[in-house]
Amino acid sequence: MTLILNHVTKQFGSHTAVNDLSIEIPEREMFGFLGGNGAGKTTTFRMILGLIDKTAGKITWNGESISYNKSHLIGYLPEERGLYPKLKVRDQLIYLGKLRGMSKVDALLELKKWLERFKIPEYLDKKVEELSKGNQQKIQFISAVIHKPQLLILDEPFSGLDPINVEMLKEAIVDLKDKGTSIVFSSHQMSHVEELCRHLCILQKGRPVVQGNLRDIKQSFGRKNLIIHGQGSFESLKNHPGVNKYRPVAEGCELQITDESVSQEIFSALRDFRFIRKFELEEPTLNDIFIEKVGASYA
Ligand SMILES: Nc1ncnc2c1ncn2[C@@H]1O[C@H](COP(=O)(O)OP(=O)(O)OP(=O)(O)O)[C@@H](O)[C@H]1O
Numbered sequence: 001m002t003l004i005l006n007h008v009t010k011q012f013g014s015h016t017a018v019n020d021l022s023i024e025i026p027e028r029e030m031f032g033f034l035g036g037n038g039a040g041k042t043t044t045f046r047m048i049l050g051l052i053d054k055t056a057g058k059i060t061w062n063g064e065s066i067s068y069n070k071s072h073l074i075g076y077l078p079e080e081r082g083l084y085p086k087l088k089v090r091d092q093l094i095y096l097g098k099l100r101g102m103s104k105v106d107a108l109l110e111l112k113k114w115l116e117r118f119k120i121p122e123y124l125d126k127k128v129e130e131l132s133k134g135n136q137q138k139i140q141f142i143s144a145v146i147h148k149p150q151l152l153i154l155d156e157p158f159s160g161l162d163p164i165n166v167e168m169l170k171e172a173i174v175d176l177k178d179k180g181t182s183i184v185f186s187s188h189q190m191s192h193v194e195e196l197c198r199h200l201c202i203l204q205k206g207r208p209v210v211q212g213n214l215r216d217i218k219q220s221f222g223r224k225n226l227i228i229h230g231q232g233s234f235e236s237l238k239n240h241p242g243v244n245k246y247r248p249v250a251e252g253c254e255l256q257i258t259d260e261s262v263s264q265e266i267f268s269a270l271r272d273f274r275f276i277r278k279f280e281l282e283e284p285t286l287n288d289i290f291i292e293k294v295g296a297s298y299a
Pocket residue numbers: 012015016017035036037038039040041042043044079
């Protein structure tokens with residue numbers, strides 16, 4: 001059940017929103033889709049779902065094209081949330097469940113389970129407009145998963161949620177993945193992708209600039225972060241060969257260095273005359289990689 005995008009392009013008039021994108025999203029995986037504003041993430045999701053036509057390329061799920069008659073296999077949480085404010089949660093979700101082939105009884109049972117899980121069972125007979133934004137978001141999420149889809153596409157699922165609800169939603173998503181759902185999600189929060197995904201793609205102006213396994217991406221990035229906490233000023237390290245970036249912090253400094261050997265030299269330079277509490281070499285964060293690869297286009 002692999003989702004494959006093969007040389008996919010989308011043009012709106014003369015503007016190319018997605019440009020020759022090829023990705024393979026493995027089965028039962030959580031795949032992170034990243035990119036700055038306007039990079040082409042939502043456009044890609046809409047093409048995967050068949051909501052808009054591709055200009056070129058091919059998209060297959062389990063070897064076949066995705067079409068409306070497969071909507072019971074797919075769940076979608078759109079970026080612009082689309083619930084009917086005047087309808088009660090119960091009526092709305094039963095309606096959506098039935099649209100995807102569920103019986104009324106099954107849809108209600110499933111809805112009640114999710115409301116319990118999200119700790120909002122009292123909202124079953126409330127109108128959507130009576131709910132807070134975060135709780136509306138949870139209802140929208142339930143509408144994407146109520147029919148137990150095999151493929152789940154989540155556009156910015158964590159936006160607008162407080163930290164407790166972010167954790168609650170993360171747990172739910174991980175559970176779905178463990179039960180066999182393939183999940184693709186976009187986020188502007190690198191830490192969420194770092195925590196949840198093994199594979200990812202970063203889009204820039206419709207083109208993939210980074211793609212593959214997160215571990216491999218971090219290793220191949222080369223640069224490392226060096227965290228030093230201790231007494232005194234570390235200002236002189238700014239000009240040390242191999243130091244790309246220097247950032248003072250309350251306890252010391254954080255450096256971005258070109259490779260591991262630089263940390264050895266810095267260690268030797270520091271050990272004779274300073275009290276060092278922490279000296280730690282870290283992999284680059286996804287945030288570092290994103291800023292390096294995508295940031296240049298903002299300059
Ligand atoms: N229906 C449309 N008509 C014309 N241009 C469009 C249309 N939809 C999207 N675009 C353009 O395509 C590009 C990609 O937009 P898209 O919404 O896919 O980006 P995104 O990565 O989801 O951005 P964001 O993170 O801001 O939500 C943008 O330049 C946008 O203006």
